[in-house]
Every structure is written in structure tokens, then in C-alpha cells.
Amino acid sequence: MPIVIDEKTQEVVVDGGDRFPLYSKEGFRLLSDLWLKVGWDQKHLYTFTWLGRPIIQNPEDMIRMQEVIYTLKPDVIIETGIAHGGSLIFYASLCKAMEKGRVIGVDIEIRPHNRKAIEAHELFSYLTLIEGSSVSAKTIETVRSHIKAGEKILVILDSCHDYAHVLKELELYSLLVTAGSYIVATDGSQEYLNVTPRAQVQYPQCATWGQNNPKRAAEDFVKGNADFVIEEPKFLFSESVVDFRITHWPSAFIKRVK
Ligand SMILES: C[S@@+](CC[C@H](N)C(=O)[O-])C[C@H]1O[C@@H](n2cnc3c(N)ncnc32)[C@H](O)[C@@H]1O
Numbered sequence: 526m527p528i529v530i531d532e533k534t535q536e537v538v539v540d541g542g543d544r545f546p547l548y549s550k551e552g553f554r555l556l557s558d559l560w561l562k563v564g565w566d567q568k569h570l571y572t573f574t575w576l577g578r579p580i581i582q583n584p585e586d587m588i589r590m591q592e593v594i595y596t597l598k599p600d601v602i603i604e605t606g607i608a609h610g611g612s613l614i615f616y617a618s619l620c621k622a623m624e625k626g627r628v629i630g631v632d633i634e635i636r637p638h639n640r641k642a643i644e645a646h647e648l649f650s651y652l653t654l655i656e657g658s659s660v661s662a663k664t665i666e667t668v669r670s671h672i673k674a675g676e677k678i679l680v681i682l683d684s685c686h687d688y689a690h691v692l693k694e695l696e697l698y699s700l701l702v703t704a705g706s707y708i709v710a711t712d713g714s715q716e717y718l719n720v721t722p723r724a725q726v727q728y729p730q731c732a733t734w735g736q737n738n739p740k741r742a743a744e745d746f747v748k749g750n751a752d753f754v755i756e757e758p759k760f761l762f763s764e765s766v767v768d769f770r771i772t773h774w775p776s777a778f779i780k781r782v783k
Contacts, residue, residue, distance in 0.1 A: 578609050697747040719735060744776060
């Protein structure tokens with residue numbers, strides 16, 4: 526869907542046909558979709574830290590996640606995909622502020638320099654690090670051993686973003702999610718990032734991303750599982766006409782409804 530942004534006429538033209546006012550909700554949505562792709566290409570997401578640790582996320586996704594966590598107040602937040610540890614520290618900082626909760630992180634490889642820095646962090650006491658594939662039986666058993674009966678559990682999937690891997694994670698980790706809470710399948714934006722120059726250079730397999738992505742895994746998971754629905758978290762505050770997230774996590778919030 527090629528778009529042309531014309532500042533002079535204050536219009537966004539889609540596919541050489543439909544014209545939308547630039548200064549409108551739809552204009553903002555079109556610019557935001559493009560901004561997400563250009564930002565991903567330029568590795569804008571690789572420029573942030575949280576309390577000293579690199580966090581590879583779109584800041585709006587983190588603010589929205591904070592809204593979900595503050596509303597839910599989980600006992601345990603499980604995240605697959607640690608990398609430098611920034612998102613684990615982000616969730617730990619919320620636990621400290623709320624005086625509730627702890628965080629379990631899983632990664633197939635915790636690099637020694639990252640482990641050292643995470644273990645030296647002021648908030649390390651809120652964290653449990655588990656090294657292993659997120660879908661191995663041993664990892665799941667270890668994760669389970671750190672959870673007590675009756676605890677409210679939130680799960681965030683941010684490891685390998687292949688369709689089959691995310692679907693497997695959804696099957697395994699959804700068993701831990703408590704009613705009213707979510708399992709969040711991040712980075713569904715992979716669906717439309719294959720057009721970016723960086724994807725085409727760095728990820729030869731990106732031609733499959735239109736189908737091979739976490740968003741499709743989430744959609745297929747809920748089709749086969751009546752206990753879960755994809756549900757956008759409500760905005761807790763808004764004085765804007767904007768009612769959509771500017772997100773790398775489309776269709777990510779999968780809520781356990783029963
Ligand atoms: C996108 S990074 C995580 C970013 C981190 N959550 C953050 O916000 O800063 C993805 C991580 O997933 C890990 N990973 C890849 N495949 C995995 C697997 N099968 N099981 C567990 N972790 C995996 C990688 O080692 C990498 O550290």
C-alpha cells in the first residue's frame with residue numbers, strides 16, 4: 526500500500542487513489558504504520574535502556590504493557606527472551622513500585638556479559654533467570670518449580686518469532702496463565718517488515734514473514750482454544766481521537782477468559 530505524504534495539500538494519498546487528511550486519525554494511522562517500518566529498518570528500537578540495561582522495544586509498547594501490569598498486578602511475570610535484560614528490569618521496576626510481583630526470564634542463551642550485568646543490577650532480587658529453549662520440557666518444568674499454587678500469572682513471549690515456535694510457546698505457557706490475565710505474543714509486526722531493506726539484507730528468510738509471524742500464531746491459537754480471546758487492553762486515559770496502539774505488537778494481547 527504505497528502512500529504519498531503531501532504536506533502542502535495536507536493529504537496522505539494511498540495507492541495513488543484514496544486521499545486522507547494528513548491531520549486526521551486516519552492520516553496519523555498511515556504515518557504511524559510507515560514510521561514503525563522505517564524505525565525498525567533503522568534499528569530505532571535498539572537505542573533505549575531501562576535503568577541501565579538495553580531494552581529492545583518500542584517505548585509505546587512498554588507504556589501500554591505498564592498499564593496492563595498496573596491494572597492486573599500479577600504475582601509472577603514470565604518472559605521468554607531476555608537478551609540484555611532490559612525488559613526484565615522494566616517489569617522488575619514495576620514490581621518494586623507496586624510492592625507486588627516477581628519476574629522469571631527464559632532465554633536459550635544468556636551471554637556471560639549480560640548475565641553478569643543483570644546479576645549485578647539493583648533489581649536482581651526480583652528476577653529468576655532460566656537458561657534453555659523456552660519450549661523444552663526441562664525449561665517448562667523449571668519455570669513451574671518457581672510458581673506457587675494460586676498465583677496470578679502473566680506471560681510475555683519475546684523469544685524466537687517463528688510461527689511454529691510461538692504457537693508451541695502459546696500451547697505450553699497458556700497452561701500457566703490465570704483467568705483474567707494475558708499471554709502476550711509480541712512482535713507480530715514481523716508480518717509486514719519483510720518489505721524493509723534491513724530485513725532483506727539481514728534475514729534471507731523474510732520472504733516467509735507474511736505468514737511466518739507471531740500475529741498469525743496468536744490468531745490460530747485462539748481459533749482452537751475457547752478459553753482465550755485476543756483482546757486489546759483498554760486505554761486507561763485518553764483525551765484524543767487516537768484509539769489504536771502504535772505498536773510492534775498487533776493482536777498480541779491474548780486474554781484468558783475462563
Ligand atoms: C528480541 S530478543 C529479547 C528482547 C528482550 N525481551 C527485550 O525486550 O530487551 C530475543 C531473545 O530470544 C532468545 N531466543 C531465541 N530463541 C529462543 C528459544 N528457542 N528459547 C528461548 N529464547 C530464545 C534470543 O537468545 C534473544 O536473546
